[in-house]
Amino acid sequence: MIEQIAPVFLFVLIGYLFKIFKEDISYALTEFVIYFSLPALALSKIRALEFNDVIFKVIIVSYTAMFVAFLISLIVGKMLKLSKRDLATFMIVSIFGNTSFVGFSYIESLYSMKEIVYALVYDQLGSFVALLTFGVAIISWGGGKKEGFRRDVLKQIFLSPPLIAIVVAIYFHGTSFPPYLEGILDKLQATLIPLVTIIVGMKLELKALVNYFRENVIALFIKMFLVPLILLGIMHIFFDMSQVWAKVTFLEVAMPPMTMATVYAIKGGLNKALAINTLALGILVSFLSIITWNFVIG
Numbered sequence: 632m633i634e635q636i637a638p639v640f641l642f643v644l645i646g647y648l649f650k651i652f653k654e655d656i657s658y659a660l661t662e663f664v665i666y667f668s669l670p671a672l673a674l675s676k677i678r679a680l681e682f683n684d685v686i687f688k689v690i691i692v693s694y695t696a697m698f699v700a701f702l703i704s705l706i707v708g709k710m711l712k713l714s715k716r717d718l719a720t721f722m723i724v725s726i727f728g729n730t731s732f733v734g735f736s737y738i739e740s741l742y743s744m745k746e747i748v749y750a751l752v753y754d755q756l757g758s759f760v761a762l763l764t765f766g767v768a769i770i771s772w773g774g775g776k777k778e779g780f781r782r783d784v785l786k787q788i789f790l791s792p793p794l795i796a797i798v799v800a801i802y803f804h805g806t807s808f809p810p811y812l813e814g815i816l817d818k819l820q821a822t823l824i825p826l827v828t829i830i831v832g833m834k835l836e837l838k839a840l841v842n843y844f845r846e847n848v849i850a851l852f853i854k855m856f857l858v859p860l861i862l863l864g865i866m867h868i869f870f871d872m873s874q875v876w877a878k879v880t881f882l883e884v885a886m887p888p889m890t891m892a893t894v895y896a897i898k899g900g901l902n903k904a905l906a907i908n909t910l911a912l913g914i915l916v917s918f919l920s921i922i923t924w925n926f927v928i929g
Contacts (some may be wrong), residue, residue: 642825643911646832656680656832661894664826669891671781671917673818675802676751689880692755692866693730693825696884697765700726700858709850718784719773720902721846723852724893724909726769728760728886730754731824733914737886737921738879746879753883755797755893760893763794774900776854827890834897834907843905850909857922859885863928878928885924887913 646657680686704725708718728734731754738750808816862884863872870877893906 636920637905638824638828640914642828643832643835646829647835648832649829650835651831655833657830658898660826660830660833661898664823664830664891664894666792667819668823668826669759669793671792672823673755674800674803675813675816675820676731677755677797678688678803678806680748680752680804681806685749685876688870689748689752689876692754692862692880694761696858696862697726697758697761697864699705699861700853701765702855703853704850707853711846711849713846715902717843717846717902717905719769720896720905721850722773723896723901724888724906724913725850725858727758727766727889728820728854728883729889729910729913730758730883730886731890733917734883737882737917739824741882741921741925742875742879747873749842749876749879750883753880758889759793759891762796762895763791766892766895767791770893770896770899770901802843827894830894831890831907831910834893834903835911843902843908846869847909848907848914850914851913852866854888855885855913855916859924872928881928882921882924885921 650657701722704722705718708721711721713721730750734750736755738747807813815900859881864880866877866881868873872878872881887909888906890910893910896906897903
């Protein structure tokens, strides 16, 4: 499993060192990811999904987990007396999980490539869609965009390249594109994981780690321990936890904060240090937490 997760640390290190010794080009890389890498992933994977009752159960669990995380992080953030900007950041890192790169790596390591389809559904039709709608609304609110707030949010939602790609992929569900087009999509989506993790490395500020340590720890406790514990109880009531899809879906609930949510948060003007540090600490904590949760459900 270490070998599966190791690349994320390597790419973060590459991004950080490039920023230190060369320059920070994270903005340009972020634009490429949003306009090319993510749409290519959606167009390639969602067209091939087989929609059945299990798929809809996975989606229900994903939105339930995010709703629970939203309520808890909002209440706790208010209790901590966080500013609007910090509260929005705190909520973003508490709600959205790294259900793609880190999630796929853990699922492949603990189960197999076959079970990644459940993680893909959780990520693309759960976490990702919620980020581009509800998440964008939180970011826009916390970023202080008062004038034209609704217009800006609607524009970001409906003109978002990844979301448009998801809609197109659902429309062409089950359709095979010409081989040359499939090849282009494969090459573009292959750029996603290296780029988003390099972006995180370029945004990493190690000196600021202690500035929001309390918020980091509390957000990670909510995201990786409290919410999974609540969802485990809910899933035990309604689903058979001995089934592989249920185990994979639960592990997705317990993943650390999402890389792309952090990228969007920074782009939207939220607290960069709080978002980046929670993301980095979450990846480290996941080595112990995911193994522990997998033992519990196993």
